Amino acid sequence: MSGQFVIAPLLVALVTAIATLLTRRFGRAQVTLSLLGGLGYLGAVAWLVSEVDPLGATNVYSYQVSGWQAPFGITLVADSLSAFMLAFSAVIALAALVFSSAYVDTFGQRVSYHPLYHFMLVGVTGSFLTGDIFNLFVWFEVMLMSSYVLVVFYSGPEHTRAALQYVVLNLVGSAVMLLAIGGLYSTTGTLNMADLSRRVADPAAFGGFSVAPVLGLSALLFAVFALKAGLAPFQFWVPAAYRAAPAPVSAMLAGVVKKVGVYAIIRVYFTVFAGAAFSGLSLPGLSVPEGESALLAFYGPILFVMAGASIVVGGLGAVGRDDLDGLLAYSSIGQVGFIVLPLAIAATATDPEVRVLGVAAALVYALNHGFAKSLLFMASGAVYDAVGTEQFPDLGGLSETAPWLSGGFFVGIIALVGIPPLSGFFGKMLVFDAAGRTESGLGLPVALFGAILTIAYFSRAWNRGFWGEPSMLVQHGDTRFTLVAVVVALAVAIAVLGVGFDVVMRAAEAGAHAALNRQEYVDTVLGGVESSGGGGHA
């Protein structure tokens, strides 16, 4: 099946980016175009989602660029997994865009903000939709290049320092990704994800290449994805970069860009490499299981350790912070751990039902964290805008002077803590449910510890920032309507998602099925290309 709608979001974001670049002499027109573009992007994504239909059977649509058939040309693929990720990203992107049109100063907006924002969106969309592993690298670069500039946007001393760290780290990451991709191409003879999936599952039919190198190369690739997702031990760039970026950009980085790394892990390991079998491979100190989905079983413990470490490092880091943005940045390290924990369980599970549950739990938690954390970052931006500081000692009593803003912040907090009926409750519940289904049961105490830390640092933030006597600065602060309105709108969205959770759950399950249904993905993308035994080259 093919569909032109697959490229619609990509085109809308690209056209908007160029249009805002051309109209930067006309401030008003640029902002209007940018907002219209954000709305159009949401529309295009809605069109894609309605065509892919995440609530029905899992459909896969592919678009072959320039009509070059799959393993040879560049392919864009939309299935329930990418539709799910795109859907919540588009909502957050629009909210952050509206927020930034009021938050970022006029000069900054005119010079570069809007084009960069939309180019970042282009990169995110491309990463979600691409069906080609080298293309994934290119979209990552598009996304990162814009985010580098957005991190250094204010270009004060701490911003340049944070950006330098972020840039150097990601450049090294890109080089490592190139190494992995080159190695995979040389080993398997293809770059197309569907073709790759087909070949690693049955190497004998494609020239009988050795699958063993794929394990090591996939580990290289994994390090890069973990870096993008900010998983421990690759989390150290997160706090500085998130604190340096403007609030709506931090909201996008935490809510959407981080999820690209998570998406890549799900797509590449659960769809592409899942079929690889390593017979007769033994590594000193590491056990490589035999048989079907051996690679997943290999990554399960690794994912588990990284998720646990992220939860602990992020949680403990957040408890000790003295500023709101720092606390949120550390918290987002911990919350990514919560997204990856069910993935680890899904990877080790042998029962297909548990595997679906694990991936669905990760998706639901990703959606919840996307909404709640972007809300919190924007609320923190609104606080900064009103009060002029984010240090807890100077804050206090915001709930009296800014009740709506505080209410929105509170909804964000309890969504991440996991209070019913908000979306976070179901996310947490699913994570615990998945963690409880493993034989070892080690997941439960880790998740529980993380949950307690979450309550600890958020109640601290609430107590010190929002309760009590308003401080001098807070008394003289004035909140702006647009900023508060966006925060409240996101809070309402979180509540609605929680109440109408049935729909979210079905969409997440469809996404999980799409991620795990290798055969359908391969069949659709390759569209009946006969498996000619080409195989690796000399």
Add this chain to the structure above:
Amino acid sequence: MTQFVLAGVLGVLFALGTFLVLRRDIVRVVWGVTIISQSANVYLVTMGGLSGSVPVLAHGGHGGGGHVTDPLVQALVLTAIVIGFGTTAFALVLTYRVYEEHGTIDLLELGEKA
């Protein structure tokens, strides 16, 4: 023979890049990153295999017969080089900004200010 030479050169390049990335001077760090990404490009070319003749020549039947070098890796490298140019330029501009803001390009001093 070419394979061994290239493998050696790649090893040296990666080692040099890593050495420079670990320096205190930001300009050297940027150099290191550039060298690493360029050696990744060279590595990418070698991954296409070195045997065979030039595809265009072989196509016309003049050159090395049926056996041709894989042209895809060249396309990949071209893309990677273009991206590398952009990121290197940005990293250099950023270095200049860091110097303007902090008055130093020594990473140790920069860290102490944090």
